Amino acid sequence: MSETPSRGFWAEAWARLVRKPLAVGALCFVGLLAAVAVLAPAIAGTKPVLCRYKGRIYAPCLGYFHRSLEPAIFARDRFRGTYPQNLRDKDPESWAIWPLVFQDPYRAVRENEWPGRPANPAKGDGHPNRLNLFGTDQYGVDVFAKMVHGTTIALLVGVVSMGLAATIGILVGAAGGYFGGWVDMLSSRVTEVVMCVPPLVLILAFIAILEKPTIWHTMAILGATGWTGIARLTRGEFLRLRQSEFVMAARAAGAGPLRIILRHVLPNALAPVLVPVTFGIASAILAETSLSFLGFGPPPPSASWGSLLNDARSNLSMWWLVVFPGTAIFLTVLAYNLVGEGLQEATDPRLREARK
Amino acid sequence: MGTYLARRLLLGLLTLVAITFIVYGLARNMPGTPLTVQLGESDPSRKLNPEDQERMQRIYGLDRPWPEGYVRWLGNVLRGDLGRSLSRKQPVTTLIRERIGPTLLVSGTAFLLAWTLAIPLGLFASARSGRPEERALSLLLYVLYSFPTFVAALFLQIIFAVRLQGTAWGLPLFGMTDLPPDAGTAARALDVARHAVLPIVCQTYVSLAYDSRFIKANMEEAVRQDYIRTARAKGAGPARVLVHHAFRNTLIPLVTLLGLSLPGLIGGSVIIEQIFTWPGMGRLFFESIRERDYPTIMGLTLLFSLLTLAGQLLADLLYCVVDPRVSVE
Numbered sequence: 043m044s045e046t047p048s049r050g051f052w053a054e055a056w057a058r059l060v061r062k063p064l065a066v067g068a069l070c071f072v073g074l075l076a077a078v079a080v081l082a083p084a085i086a087g088t089k090p091v092l093c094r095y096k097g098r099i100y101a102p103c104l105g106y107f108h109r110s111l112e113p114a115i116f117a118r119d120r121f122r123g124t125y126p127q128n129l130r131d132k133d134p135e136s137w138a139i140w141p142l143v144f145q146d147p148y149r150a151v152r153e154n155e156w157p158g159r160p161a162n163p164a165k166g167d168g169h170p171n172r173l174n175l176f177g178t179d180q181y182g183v184d185v186f187a188k189m190v191h192g193t194t195i196a197l198l199v200g201v202v203s204m205g206l207a208a209t210i211g212i213l214v215g216a217a218g219g220y221f222g223g224w225v226d227m228l229s230s231r232v233t234e235v236v237m238c239v240p241p242l243v244l245i246l247a248f249i250a251i252l253e254k255p256t257i258w259h260t261m262a263i264l265g266a267t268g269w270t271g272i273a274r275l276t277r278g279e280f281l282r283l284r285q286s287e288f289v290m291a292a293r294a295a296g297a298g299p300l301r302i303i304l305r306h307v308l309p310n311a312l313a314p315v316l317v318p319v320t321f322g323i324a325s326a327i328l329a330e331t332s333l334s335f336l337g338f339g340p341p342p343p344s345a346s347w348g349s350l351l352n353d354a355r356s357n358l359s360m361w362w363l364v365v366f367p368g369t370a371i372f373l374t375v376l377a378y379n380l381v382g383e384g385l386q387e388a389t390d391p392r393l394r395e396a397r398k
Numbered sequence: 399m400g401t402y403l404a405r406r407l408l409l410g411l412l413t414l415v416a417i418t419f420i421v422y423g424l425a426r427n428m429p430g431t432p433l434t435v436q437l438g439e440s441d442p443s444r445k446l447n448p449e450d451q452e453r454m455q456r457i458y459g460l461d462r463p464w465p466e467g468y469v470r471w472l473g474n475v476l477r478g479d480l481g482r483s484l485s486r487k488q489p490v491t492t493l494i495r496e497r498i499g500p501t502l503l504v505s506g507t508a509f510l511l512a513w514t515l516a517i518p519l520g521l522f523a524s525a526r527s528g529r530p531e532e533r534a535l536s537l538l539l540y541v542l543y544s545f546p547t548f549v550a551a552l553f554l555q556i557i558f559a560v561r562l563q564g565t566a567w568g569l570p571l572f573g574m575t576d577l578p579p580d581a582g583t584a585a586r587a588l589d590v591a592r593h594a595v596l597p598i599v600c601q602t603y604v605s606l607a608y609d610s611r612f613i614k615a616n617m618e619e620a621v622r623q624d625y626i627r628t629a630r631a632k633g634a635g636p637a638r639v640l641v642h643h644a645f646r647n648t649l650i651p652l653v654t655l656l657g658l659s660l661p662g663l664i665g666g667s668v669i670i671e672q673i674f675t676w677p678g679m680g681r682l683f684f685e686s687i688r689e690r691d692y693p694t695i696m697g698l699t700l701l702f703s704l705l706t707l708a709g710q711l712l713a714d715l716l717y718c719v720v721d722p723r724v725s726v727e
Contacts, residue, residue, distance in 0.1 A: 235413045238710070239420075240661060240702045242668055243683070247424040247695075250687050328546055332669055335548050336684070351552060355673070358552075358560050358571075365556075368549035376544035 055313065058388040065384025068377040075374060079194040082106065086143040086187035088151065090125055093138035103141065106191065123149075126156055143184075145174065147191040147345045150182030170362050177362035179353055185362060188345040189370055195346050196374060199261055199330040200323035206265025207326075208319050211272025216303055216311075218273075219280025230277070237270045245329070249338045257340045260333060264326045271318050279311035313389040320382035324375045331371050347371050406714075410707045414700070419468055421699045425692050426464035431455070432484040432690045471696060480700075481693035483686075490697035493682060500574060501666035501678030504594055508601035509663055516606050520613025524621065525640055536614070543607035551600045551673045558596060569595055572675040597674045601667060605659070612655060616648035623647070650721045657713025661705035 059065055083103035084091045091103045095115070102125065105112025121128045123146075129136045144156050153161040161182070162168065168178030168185075176185035218229035248263045249255050283289060284307065292306045333339050334348025347367045354363035455461045459470065474481060480490040519535070526532040559571035570576065575589045620626065621644050629643040666680035675681070679698065686694035 231409070234409070235416055238410075238413050238703060238706050239417050240665065240699075240706055243421065243699055243702055246668075246684070246687050247421050247428075247699075250428045251424050253429050324544070331546065332548055336669065336672060351548065354552065358556055361556050361560075364549075364552045368546075368552060372545050372549055375546060376541065379540070379544050 051313070055385075055388040059384050062384050062387070064380050065388075068380035068384070071373065071377040072381060075193055075197055075377075078190060079197045082191050082194050084141050086145050086147065086184070086190040087141040088123065088125060088144060088146040088155070090129070090138035090140055093125070093129060093136060095129060095136045096133050106147075124152075124155055127154075143175070143186060143190075145184035145187040147183070147187040150178065151184070166357065166360050168360070168362075176366040177360070179350075179360070179363060180357055185350070185366055188350055189347065189367055192345040192347045192350065192367070193370075195257055195340075195344065196327050196330070196371075199257065199264070200327045200378070202258075203261040203264035203268065203326045203330075204319050204322045206262065207269040207322060208272055208315070210265070211269035212276050212308070212315065214269070215273035215276025215278075216280050216308065219277035220284055220299065220303055220307065222281075226277070229273070233270050233273045233277075236267070239267075241267055241329075245333070246338065249333065254341060255338070257330075257344060257346070260330055260339065264329055268322055268326060272315060272322070275318060276311060276315055279314055280307055283307045283310055317382055317386045317389070320378055320385055324378035324382065327371070327378070328375055406711055410711065413707060414703055415472070417703045418472070418696060418700055422468045422471065422692075422696060423464055425687075425690070425695045426467060428687075428690055430690055431460055432692065467692075471693075475700065480697040483691050483694045485686075485689040485691045486694075490693050493694060494679070494697060494701065497677060497679045497682045498664065500676060501664065501671070501680065503590075504597045504601060504670070504676060504678065505663050505666055507594070508598050508605065509659065511598070511602045512605035512609055515602075516609035516613060519606075519610040520617060521640060521645060523610065523614045524617035524644070525636070527618065536611075539607045539611055542603050543611060545603070547600050547604055547667070548669050548673060550603065551596070551670060554596050554599065555673075569593075572673070574677055593674075593676075597670050597676055600670050609655070613648065613652070616651050617644055620644040620647045650717060653716040653720050654713040657709045657711075657716060660709035660712065661702055664705055665702045 059069075078085060083089065083106040087103055087106055089102040089105055089112070090100075092099060092101055094100075100113040100115070102112055102116060116125075116128075119128070119132055125138065126140075129138055144159075145151055145162075150162040150164060151159070153159075155161075159173065162174060162178045162184060164178060164182030165180060168174055168182065170177040174184050174186065176189060178184055179188075214229045214233060218226040218233075244267055245263055248267075249260065252259055280303075289302060289306055292302050297306070330339070331346065331348030331351070334346040335352050337352055339346050339349050339352075347370055350367040351364065351371075354360065354367070357363060452461070459467055471481065480494075482489050483493055486493060519539070523532050523535055523539075555571060558567060558569040562568045570593050572593075574593050575586060576593075577586055577589050581589075617640075621640075625647075626639060626643055629639045634643065664679065665683075666676075666678040668680035668684050670676070671678045671681040672684055679701075682694065683698045683702075685691075686698065
């Protein structure tokens with residue numbers, strides 16, 4: 043594997059990418075977002091990252107990822123989600139490492155929940171302040187905590203839906219481009235039909251048939267409608283590459299079609315396909331936030347950036363409800379677009395020659 | 399040419415049937431029917447009793463399985479009848495006719511504005527390629543291009559409709575007009591124009607950023623060609639080379655883009671019209687999905703798909719008109 047020629051190509055593309063400050067900055071920003079997404083419960087939350095309770099060590103913050111990951115002992119001991127007081131009362135020996143910001147994305151922090159701290163302000167009084175960095179919403183829920191936890195959703199949507207779209211697109215495009223004939227005819231027609239559907243019409247119609255749409259449904263729908271561009275590109279690349287000498291050589295050596303497609307053609311077709319995938323991540327994030335903004339997102343307790351903006355619509359005088367999530371969406375989309383553009387310039391030989 | 403057109407039209411027809419079939423199936427399987435969603439939401443006491451509901455369902459044909467309903471809808475469409483809206487008690491064609499004007503007012507103005515600005519900007523950027531002013535312009539356009547419309551719309555609403563309210567710069571938050579229907583024509587036009595400013599700005603900046611980047615990308619490709627060197631060598635001035643030799647050759651992809659923007663022009667933007675409660679086509683579609691108003695959903699889906707297909711066909715045909723080298727096989 044280490045001797046394949048494609049490695050040299052990728053290393054060279056990487057070297058070219060790194061020379062572009064904007065692309066590097068964008069890449070760093072995406073990395074930062076990924077870190078925030080993974081570490082969200084440790085950045086903002088009301089559950090300890092790690093705590094020692096009745097002689098054992100627990101990580102209750104995992105409960106933010108999924109309910110079932112929260113250790114059952116805290117439910118048995120009737121903590122009801124408020125840890126600081128309960129930990130001290132029920133086990134004086136206990137200690138805990140708390141998240142950086144003691145705020146919850148799903149509810150307002152009450153008075154003295156953290157010793158000596160006031161309750162979160164609500165109903166338009168929650169200007170950004172020392173305790174609520176990005177202010178609080180109508181009900182007193184901290185916007186910073188909501189946004190930190192919303193990062194997970196935003197990135198997941200981008201990666202999962204585009205992963206799905208890339209899989210479908212590459213499969214359809216590769217089959218059509220490699221086999222040609224009626225397979226190509228069929229796959230091209232299917233691609234054309236899906237391409238002709240106005241995307242929002244189909245997405246809205248799909249989401250509306252679900253009684254309780256979750257974020258996973260949105261991802262599936264975005265993936266199932268966003269693969270056409272990738273399929274066309276893959277088909278073009280495969281059409282070009284299947285005539286090449288190395289494919290002929292592989293075929294002469296007795297490789298089957300599946301092996302040729304996966305091991306020989308696909309690695310060589312991957313670079314141009316990666317570009318629309320990166321742009322696709324940006325547009326998937328944009329689509330999900332727009333859907334949540336229109337009220338077609340996952341139901342209330344989730345903290346999608348788009349639903350934050352939707353809340354802001356009825357409280358426009360609370361500017362912080364618009365400015366922070368809006369800027370986050372904008373920067374994320376911009377970063378993915380910049381990475382996509384950087385990739386395009388780093389991997390496309392035609393654009394390279396253009397530089398004087 | 400004839401066979402090409404025939405093949406495209408036939409394929410387009412099949413696509414239309416496939417799309418409308420899928421959307422009809424989806425619409426009929428959405429939870430709730432127009433009868434339950436509409437009445438139950440506004441007032442639980444106005445919920446229909448079971449007998450009434452059954453009677454109404456029979457009248458509207460909702461008691462039949464949906465494939466049968468689809469065939470009936472298709473038959474009516476072929477006879478030129480899009481049906482009557484269930485929630486608005488009006489023919490769908492009347493609804494569309496009412497909504498198309500407001501949408502065109504916003505999208506048409508935005509379209510013209512965007513192109514009149516995009517062409518000079520794109521040409522300027524390619525003439526100054528690589529210089530600091532071009533870098534700054536390109537970066538600005540890139541930032542605009544990545545700026546989500548609904549975020550921009552909210553920012554603009556906060557600035558002009560909330561912060562600056564009451565000053566000379568204040569603009570209305572949403573709607574198309576605040577005046578009663580009997581107001582004078584001039585006052586009405588002015589009021590509508592004031593309401594239209596923010597939606598138009600939102601729709602313009604996105605296409606402006608996209609179009610000028612598109613023009614610049616194509617120009618960069620064109621100026622590298624041999625005929626540009628020839629034109630320079632024979633002594634043509636830089637402006638003439640740029641416009642007559644380079645830009646004329648980028649018209650082909652431009653024309654394609656024009657064709658592809660046709661559906662957006664008439665279909666409007668769901669999000670912008672929704673934010674500014676602008677009574678256009680996009681908002682009608684959104685509302686009809688919410689109200690489970692099957693005939694309107696279907697009428698609009700048919701129209702949007704038809705426009706998308708027509709735009710693509712138009713783009714391909716214009717291709718041959720603009721560039722005699724291209725011929726359809």
